[in-house]
Amino acid sequence: MYRYDEYDQRLVDERVAQFSDQTRRYLAGELSEDEFRPLRLQNGLYIQRHAPMLRIAVPYGLFSSAQLRKLAHIARHYDRGYGHFTTRQNIQFNWPALEKVPEILAQLATVQMHAIQTSGNCIRNITSDPYAGVAADELIDPRPWCEILRQWSSFHPEFAHLPRKFKFAVNGAEEDRAVIQAHDIGLDVVKNAAGEVGFRVLVGGGLGRTPIIGEEIAAFVPWQHIVTYCESILRVYNLHGRRDNKYKARIKILVKALGIEEFRRQVEAEWTFHKDGPSTLTAAEVARVAAHFVDPAYETLPATDVGYASLLAENKPFAAWVKRNVRAHKVPGYASVTVSLKKTGVPPGDITESQMDLLADLADAYSYGEVRATHQQNLVLADVRQSDLFKVWQTLRDAGLATPNIGLLTDIISCPGGDYCGLANAKSIPIANAIQERFDNLDYLYDIGEIELNISGCMNACGHHHVGHIGVLGVDKNGEEWYQVTIGGDQGNKAAIGKVIGPSFAAHEMPDVVTRLIETYLANRHEDERFVDTVRRIGIEPFKAHVYGNRQTEKKVAHA
């Protein structure tokens, strides 16, 4: 993974000093609340329902065992013993004291971590494929490009006060696991017919209040020019994005208002001034960054380990876990393990300090000291030998981290919701937990098969509900919490925005609603057809009919 040199370290140390002084001036009354807000947000610090919330950057989801141990330390000493992984592949702490944040940042800086630009109206932490470098379907490793863009965007002086937040995602595999179509800029690293590396550039995607799938602005930008091309997009957006209404300020609104043709024309016109300028990348710089992402010293192993194969045959729970939580690896004899943070009864994405320490130990012992965060709020040990899988599973299982549900109905994506977040209209975690409890039968879960259920507690869509096969959105109606349901959303190559099935539901109805959606699917599916594909084929009407069939009586009960 990327290791800081003296320059990276100096910047992070200087940020700690800068933010310490800003916090001091705020506490001394020299900085007003309004003046401090954007400064603290650009450092990941929210003032939330109960306490400040600190969002720490995990650049493109990749981190080391030493970094994970430091996060455990912070959870233990500055928070309440746990952290929360988000759909941005970052981690959040919900209870730090504002006065202690500079100290936390200083601690993070000792392990090359920070909270830079994890919030605020700036270029945010870049997301990518959690299986980058190890996925069998990878065409080009996205990580060096993520790192190059991370450096370019960190403290970019021109783009520190954009009209709104700005999110990049980079994908380099056949299957898009970074949801590039739902980002302000989505980059697909590709090769052209001549074998040259470049980028297919999407722009104007995003969820939130106005969910929009990004459009292609360039089919192929040669790698040398990707920084200047992005700079051109950002400058057009900075100057022309709306600033009168924050709900209409994202780049997607500008792209829609101008039309992709006109937006492209403006970007290309701007680019003529940047192209071939000083920020044009060189092969030497790309090679320097890429050298941080070379393969670890993999052993030469048989494609299938004999001991592993026999344990698979003998041990049903182990086999069930392997089936769901273990992925094929590009190197024979290795596998990638997805650590489920979706145990029933635990808030999705939450992890305790002792679990973090344990995972750091496992990473050191079995996965070259690296861990990855997924946007589904799970963690990954990417490079585990098949022969070690059984030991890894036993350790994870004992720690409550081996729920064999990856990609299944209980692998719910959920924002922290109204229990923690000051923005939320409704709770998310209790809904997620109630659905998990209803579907706690593994055989039934396996029969339902691959499905994504995403829950957001408000329009900001941190739970990516629009792209869930089943999406749940918390809404506020006259001070009461209600839940609107969408189906047919999808992420990945066929990204789609889900359709609302009808009037919203009370919290206690949600397990029944999901049950009825699943019943409709099971009654209509073709063999091997996923829930979302059935929705695509038969439309939302049959689902609607079954869910709302006896809705009138329920409504009366709900309002009685």
Next chain:
Amino acid sequence: MPKVIRNRRVEDDARQIVRLAEGVTPETVSIPAGPVLVPLAVWQARTTELAARGDVGVWLDAAEGAELIAADLPKLAAVAVNFPAFTDGRGYSTAALLRTRHGYTGELRAIGDVLRDQFQAYVRCGFDTLQPNDGRYTDAQLEAAIASLGDFSVPYQGAVDEPRPLWARAQREVRAS
């Protein structure tokens, strides 16, 4: 006399900023003698008169693009960009465009809601003169704020003050894991 930070030093500055009060038109607003910064609309309405003075500068508001003043740059004693709120970041791009695209080399001043926590970003985008709103900082605070200009000693990316990105101006080693 108002204070500005010019080229990293606190200086007294006599240049007056003319803002259009309610009901006053660009044609009729009275322009004091001595160095001034006038709104773009005033300059456009009275270019000949104001250009003849030789000490007149123009300030652009956040929504007024650099291209609107590009042709007149040789006639101006100074150019300023107004930040109606420090969170309105258009002025950064405007400054960068004035410096790089339109080749402006004279005084380029940030005015309005200009805060010390943004000082370095302003300078990196091409401003040489920073003028916070009257009364925002005491003289001592302004002196202390000079330090903000050095918050980041080696920025990653190129900007107006140093167009080369870090990798083009420093030998960076690989520290592979």
